[in-house]
Amino acid sequence: MRAAQFLEGQFTVAEVEAPPALGSWQIRIDVVACGICGSDLSVSKDPCRFVGVAHAAGYPLAEFDAERPVVLGHEYAGVVAEIGSDVADFAVGDRVAGIGLATDTASGIPTIIGYSNTYHGAFGEQIVVDAYWVRKVPDGLSLDHATLAEPLHVGEMHVQQSGLTASDSALVIGCGTIGLGAIVAAKAHGARVVIASEPSPARRELAKLMGADIVVDPTEQDPIAVWNALAADGNSLVSEADSGILIAYECSGRAGVLNELLHQLPFNSRIQVLAAGFAEETIIPVVGQFRRIAVNFGHGNYQEPYDITLRRLADGEIDAEALITGRVGLDGVAEAFTALRSPREHVKIIVHPRGSAD
Structure with missing residues (x-):
């Protein structure tokens, strides 16, 4: 699949290996849109620092080999391409968005997609995520706008x-x-x-x-x-x-x-x-x-913050289009990261790995 992979401070558009075979609890998604997150900017600035801090904190969700390529991006929206055998709430063709978590089928260790050398992020054409964290995008809400539910x-x-x-x-x-x-x-x-x-x-x-x-x-x-x-x-x-x-x-x-x-x-x-x-x-x-x-720093109970936010977007309570200040294809990812490091004009830049939105 095509993806914008990151290594040694550079983004390169290349053919990369597809994400792993599905676990029974997972979904494969054809990515339509993905936002660039502030944590992606942190990785691009100093991947070794990012990984070192995560490791020292005992936080396996954001550990990867910084000397190997990674495909970043976890603020995704797309279309279901394949479902695991135990997934009952989704079907191929569903429009979806969600939290980008995947549990490694070999180790059982969860990871944030994009902060893994195996579970690619959504600056590529496909991702694999755990179905538990996925939600159907309400009718009438564009996939571009649905990516905003994550941040x-x-x-x-x-x-x-x-x-x-x-x-x-x-x-x-x-x-x-x-x-x-x-x-x-x-x-x-x-x-x-x-x-x-x-x-x-x-x-x-x-x-x-x-x-x-x-x-x-x-x-x-x-x-x-x-x-x-x-x-x-x-x-x-x-x-x-x-x-x-x-x-x-x-x-x-x-x-x-x-x-x-x-x-x-x-x-x-x-x-x-x-x-x-x-x-x-x-x-x-x-x-x-x-x-x-x-x-x-993030202690305490909360209830359905993602679902609440997705609903606000769908109901028009948030002017989603006002937050999107740029859209790029994979070839524009490097330039978009440069622009966001001096964010006087930009708020959220959306990446379209397949070249266009829905």
């Missing part, structure tokens, strides 16, 4: 885990797709006020479109100072916020943000980390203790 659902999942209530306010730091998903989710869960902090003008406009009440350019204004001023002035947005707290959703992945938040957030705040970086981070733990700030 956007991260926001829904973390808002649920953060315990946000209608008494609380949300500060979303970084308005890439995950941050925009956090804005959508915070508004849906009734946050009193949602402040978005983002240096890119294009992404600030999208933050407004997704429902942010206040949008701040952090190079000109401190978003925490903005919230503090609203509270001090008794602004109607936060005038009844005494019973709630401010929850910061860190979606930028920028080094140093965690330490800044620990020092600057109001006492009794929370930090929910959605886009964690791969670099080492220095914090002073006692600062968080002094200020009684809880930090959550």
